[in-house]
Amino acid sequence: MLAEEQAALRRVATLVARGTPPEEVFAAVTKEAGRLLSVEYAHLGRYEADATMTILAASGRSVDQFPAGRRWSLGGKNISTMVYDTGRPARIDSFANSSGPLGDSAREDGIGSAVGTPIIVEGHLWGVMAAGSTLEQSLHADTEARLASFTELVATAIANAESRAALARLAEEQAALRRVATLVARGTSPAELFAAVSEEAGRALGAHLAGMARYEGDDKLTVLAAWAAEGEHPLVPGPWPLEGGDLASTISRTGRSVRIDDYDSVPGRIAAFVREELGIRSSVGSPIVVEGRLWGALFVHSKQTDEVLPRDTESRLTGFTELVATAIANAENRGELARLAEEQAALRRVATLVARGTPPEQLFAAVVEEVAQLLPVTFAAMGRYESDGTMTNVATSSQVVDRFPVGRRWPLDGKNVSTMVAQTGQAARIDSYADAPGPLAAAIREGGLHTSIGTPIIVDGRLWGVMTASAGPEQSLPADTEARLANFTELMATAIANTASREALAASRARIVAAADEMRRRIERDLHDGIQQRLVSLGLEVRGAQAGAPLQLSELEGLLSRVADGLVSVFDELREISRGIHPAILSEGGLKPAITALCRRSVLPVELNLDTERRLPELVEVAAYYVVSEALTNVAKHAQASVVRVDLDTHEEILRLAIRDDGIGGADPGQGSGLLGLSDRIEALGGTLQVISPAGDGTTLLVEIPLERPNSAVSPEP
Structure with missing residues (x-):
């Protein structure tokens, strides 16, 4: 046995x-x-x-x-x-x-x-x-x-x-985790990754269904991916309210893995859907924690009526949620870097416009468009505070520009971010305009906008205006939107300060030029009405004395004749000086006859093409006259030219003047004070003077002067 x-x-x-x-x-x-x-x-x-x-x-x-x-x-x-x-x-x-x-x-x-x-x-x-x-x-x-x-x-x-x-299961699980880790390392798109993780987790853990969801705020859950071992996973609507004892609601409260092996008495809409629509008996869910915050959850389910998911399912599921958390953190970091790169690129574009001295109205329009495209907003605008307690729109993005046109003034009353910034000098936010009073709030509501932020534009320590960004009811403005918007307002403050400084400098230079011209006119008038008339009278008296001198006093007659001739010479020289100071013909007849007279006196032949008949602003006429005068003088002295051509036209409210000679070229505008002074005069009027003088190929002066200085969007006193 x-x-x-x-x-x-x-x-x-x-x-x-x-x-x-x-x-x-x-x-x-x-x-x-x-x-x-x-x-x-x-x-x-x-x-x-x-x-x-x-x-x-x-x-x-x-x-x-x-x-x-x-x-x-x-x-x-x-x-x-x-x-x-x-x-x-x-x-x-x-x-x-x-x-x-x-x-x-x-x-x-x-x-x-x-x-x-x-x-x-x-x-x-x-x-x-x-x-x-x-x-x-x-x-x-x-x-x-x-x-x-x-x-x-x-x-x-x-x-x-x-x-x-167990070894086979472990090997299979590790292989699934490696496949997921490879997707994470490759930076696979979130949608593709979530679908892959749901499938890998479901297969590795022997589940019938699996899925992943993200928490929306504190009270909702949105399903991002779902997998079924057989056939198609039933459609999962949503978002779902976190209101019962289901896996998602419990994970949201506790932040820990949860198991349900019997759904019969579990309350809530999610549990009812899982029980009645999906036919689930046993489920396990594990939280997805991204950088210390609960982001979402990964779920696996079993339909077996006589079996539950193994007891180690929670710990095994954690391996997948940790990889998902890493992927989400990587994606968020990549997204943050991309967002930062886009923001820095937008700021660089704005800074470039600022550095170039772009006109304010163009700069403001460019900035609000950059803001509207960069931030998750529907509409962006910039306003300037006025001294009468109103705000003027100086720029508006294209979305609802018809309701907020440039130049429109708004009273600063009611409830809106522009008024709040004006009152506090600090950034402001309104999350809903539903019951906000005031005309500006009403226009915002009518434009389909729901929430707004505003940041102040501080210029030289004083509140100049406000930059606002608004979104519709389906959008939300992240908590860092004010800080990101402030980056643009700082550039705007710099641009406004620069523009104001440039305008103040230009105005100062214009006043100096005007004062010099006025002094020239006074000197010319004093010479014409005083000294020249006195010289004429003295000459007549000398000629009279000469005519009445006795014949025997021939020496005296000769002396008086020399004195009379000297007075005539002095008179002619004084008249030339007077013309150079401020020709009377310029004041009386305008630029065309003045340049014509100037060219007639030139020692070189001058070809004239003066395409203007109207009187131009006095400062423009004086500047153009002196450019022609200085150019003719320089050509006569230095160019060794045989002819000079002068072209002038006034199309598109800009005076264009070109002076060309066929001389030896090689002129250096920095070597003499004449052209430098003219350049200062022209730039004071907002114009430009360009000298082109290649050696051996003549010299060309190109001048452009705006006939009317544009009104600036920058108000010196807000």
């Missing part, structure tokens, strides 16, 4: 050592045990988490009564229940008083006595092996011990099989 027993155990041990599949080992063990112990039946069962036992293998006469795969409820007096309750071997010598489903079935099958021994796998009660006989037989006293030899081999086989399965 001992030899047979050892032979049977060796045969079973060989199967275990070969890694034979568990179901084959279980069938062989029950067959060997039944034959060796001379019993009517033998079976091997596994205890389940819901207090039931599943028959895995059976042999002998009771195979039909206890078929493999059948599940039995534990309870009452029977071998399997006694082993389950105690964890130790058990014996029943008579089933006359047995109870419970297993006991009743054994009694009906004519079983008289039975023994059972526990199968302990790595310290845990895994199942039971039982052997029984008929009423006519009795089991030997050592049956339990002999049966235990087989259960030890079965436990080893189960442990080996579970270890192999």
